[in-house]
Amino acid sequence: MLFSKRTLLTAVAVSLSGSLSFTQPARQELTLAAKKIVIDNLSRLLLNNYIFADTAFKMANYIKLQLTTGKYDRTDKSADFAVRLTTDLRSVYNDKHLSVEYDANPENAAAQSSYIAQAAKLMEAAETARQQNYGFSKTAVLNGNIGYIALNGFFDLNDKSSQTVNSAFDLLRNVNTLIIDLRLNGGGQADMVHYISSLFLKERTHLNDFYVRKTNTLQRNWSAPRAQSDIWGNVPLYILVSSYTCSAAEEFAYDMQCLHRAVIVGEVTQGAAHPAERLSIGNGFSVNIPFARPINPVTKTNWEICGVKPDISVKANKALDEAIQIIFQRQAASSDSLTSKNAKWLYFIYKAKHHPYKLNLQSLKRFAGNYAGNKITLEQGNQLFYTSSTDYKVKLIAISKTTFLLDAEFDNRELIFHYGKKEGSDKMYFNLDGSLSAGFIKY
Numbered sequence: 001m002l003f004s005k006r007t008l009l010t011a012v013a014v015s016l017s018g019s020l021s022f023t024q025p026a027r028q029e030l031t032l033a034a035k036k037i038v039i040d041n042l043s044r045l046l047l048n049n050y051i052f053a054d055t056a057f058k059m060a061n062y063i064k065l066q067l068t069t070g071k072y073d074r075t076d077k078s079a080d081f082a083v084r085l086t087t088d089l090r091s092v093y094n095d096k097h098l099s100v101e102y103d104a105n106p107e108n109a110a111a112q113s114s115y116i117a118q119a120a121k122l123m124e125a126a127e128t129a130r131q132q133n134y135g136f137s138k139t140a141v142l143n144g145n146i147g148y149i150a151l152n153g154f155f156d157l158n159d160k161s162s163q164t165v166n167s168a169f170d171l172l173r174n175v176n177t178l179i180i181d182l183r184l185n186g187g188g189q190a191d192m193v194h195y196i197s198s199l200f201l202k203e204r205t206h207l208n209d210f211y212v213r214k215t216n217t218l219q220r221n222w223s224a225p226r227a228q229s230d231i232w233g234n235v236p237l238y239i240l241v242s243s244y245t246c247s248a249a250e251e252f253a254y255d256m257q258c259l260h261r262a263v264i265v266g267e268v269t270q271g272a273a274h275p276a277e278r279l280s281i282g283n284g285f286s287v288n289i290p291f292a293r294p295i296n297p298v299t300k301t302n303w304e305i306c307g308v309k310p311d312i313s314v315k316a317n318k319a320l321d322e323a324i325q326i327i328f329q330r331q332a333a334s335s336d337s338l339t340s341k342n343a344k345w346l347y348f349i350y351k352a353k354h355h356p357y358k359l360n361l362q363s364l365k366r367f368a369g370n371y372a373g374n375k376i377t378l379e380q381g382n383q384l385f386y387t388s389s390t391d392y393k394v395k396l397i398a399i400s401k402t403t404f405l406l407d408a409e410f411d412n413r414e415l416i417f418h419y420g421k422k423e424g425s426d427k428m429y430f431n432l433d434g435s436l437s438a439g440f441i442k443y
Contacts, residue, residue, distance in 0.1 A: 035072055037283070038081070038282065038285050039085075041281040041282055042060075042085065042100065042281050045287060046060050047060055049214055049277075049289045049291050050098075050213070050289055050290065051213050051290050051292060051293050052213070058092050059089050059092045062089075063089065072084065078102045078104070078283075078284060078285070079102045081285075082100045082285060085100040086100045094305060095272075095274060096246070096271065097247070097274050097288060097290045098287075098288060098289065098290055099287070099288045100281070100287050101278075101286050102284050102285055102286075103285075104284060125156075126160075129160075130160065132153065134153075134160070134164040135151050135154060135155055135185070135188070136149065136150070136152075136164060137151075137152050137184075138150035139168045139171055139172065141172065141175060142179075143346055143350070143412070144324075144342070144343060145174070145176045146176065146177050146178075146324065146327055147172035147175030147178040149168060149179070151181065151182060151249075152184045153187070154187065154188030154189050154196075154248040154252070155188055157191040161192065165192075165195065165196060169199060169228060173228075176331070177236045177238070177327050178232070178235050179238045179240065179320070179324075180237065182239060182241050182242075182245050182249045182253060183240050183245060183266060183316050183319060184244060185246070186245075187247025190210075190221070190248055190251065190275070192248070194224070196252065197252060197256065198223040198225055198226065198229060199232040199233075200229070200233060200235075200261050200262070201233060202229050202230060203225065204223055204224065204225060205222065205259065206297045207223055207255050208221050208251070208255060208294045208297065209295045209297070210275065210292045210294055210295070211292060211294075212292045213293075214291060218295075219292075236330075237256065237262040238262065238326075238327070239256060239262045239263070240266050240316075241253050241265070241267060241269050241308060241310060241316075241319070242269070243268065243269065243270065243316065245267075245270065246269065247273075250270065250273065250303050250308050251294065251303075254308045257308065258299055259298070263311050263312065263326070264308060264309075264310040265311065265322055265323045265326075266316050266319040267313070267314075267315065267319075268306075268308070268309055268310065269303065270307055271304060271305045271307035272304070273302040273303050273304035274290030274293050274304060275290065275291065276288040276289055276290045277291055324350060325350060325351070328346055329347060341433075345412070345433050353405060356398050357399050357401070359401070369442045369443075370442065370443060371428040371440035371442050371443075372443070374389060383395060383396075384396040386415060394408045394411065396415060399414070402417045402418070402419075403415070403417075404416075404417075412433075413432045415429070415430065416430075416436075418439070426441070427442065428442065
């Protein structure tokens with residue numbers, strides 16, 4: 001291990017030793033001399049640690065030029081100065097893991113660095129992770145036996161988090177296809193990325209490397225297949241991403257895409273690839289400095305700046321619908337007749353629910369009535385509802401002049417209305433995959 005996993009793709013607090021200069025407490029006026037010392041310390045840290053030496057040189061020179069030409073003269077609030085420095089550094093190279101921060105109470109730093117305080121922080125972080133179910137906000141089986149996991153973060157890999165991962169995937173072990181939703185995932189820990197990645201790779205596979213510029217060393221990361229990998233190694237995988245998807249979430253999507261192990265659906269991601277560590281600049285200021293970069297063994301590069309480019313581009317709020325439709329289409333083309341037949345039926349229902357047939361109000365009124373205890377009511381102005389004799393109530397979606405779907409996730413029946421010329425011949429039928437029920441007479 002070349003550096004702590006805790007620093008991978010997330011900023012962490014690191015104490016700084018060395019000969020950095022410090023001014024008086026940060027609550028005093030932010031003088032020109034104080035700004036100069038902050039910039040000198042920041043420049044030195046960038047030159048010693050930032051992943052790209054030439055870029056660090058340009059950044060240091062740029063903020064020094066801004067200082068000497070008076071561009072920072074009117075910035076007299078420490079918080080504003082931190083924001084300005086971040087903006088200026090990123091104007092040289094838009095590294096989203098690079099940032100300058102300000103703490104209005106720097107005198108707390110020593111107390112917070114104590115063993116007891118650090119232990120308390122770890123306990124708090126562990127409880128936060130538990131409260132967020134280690135990132136697993138939703139696990140479900142959708143129509144068509146499609147597994148769905150909404151994963152909103154990659155937390156520290158430990159006994160409890162790994163048990164949560166295993167339990168979530170065990171619940172879905174019989175699905176035909178899996179969707180992992182990273183649209184609200186802002187990143188986290190690389191070791192958890194590698195742990196989950198290993199599920200989908202039956203053989204030990206080279207995932208990526210991390211190059212550390214300061215030590216000129218390379219950390220190689222491989223998958224570690226386990227018993228569950230025999231199941232998930234064959235399951236088709238779809239990963240949903242958005243412009244919010246960042247850091248460790250990007251690593252997972254990028255690695256799976258490069259290995260041709262997943263189809264990525266959604267928007268281009270943020271483009272934040274470099275793991276960072278947090279270092280003090282003094283006077284309440286600190287900087288998150290990216291110190292390493294991932295290298296994918298297939299592309300020989302990473303997703304920094306450019307982001308992960310989806311295989312299927314679609315707005316984030318449409319990504320789940322798009323993935324489901326693609327899955328149904330591919331299942332419909334299956335050589336297995338039962339799989340194909342079921343997928344065609346589900347795809348038809350799915351399309352109909354998203355593109356309902358348009359009927360005028362007069363036509364809708366015609367369907368209202370009581371069909372042997374099954375009630376059809378017109379509510380909310382122009383919306384038909386079906387209520388069974390047992391008070392099961394659901395909205396109806398028109399797919400033709402006389403045919404409707406029940407708008408419930410796992411109710412795939414159709415309602416078909418037939419109107420005869422004789423009184424008492426109006427009927428309603430249920431249809432499920434071509435099997436027609438007995439008619440319910442309207443009265």
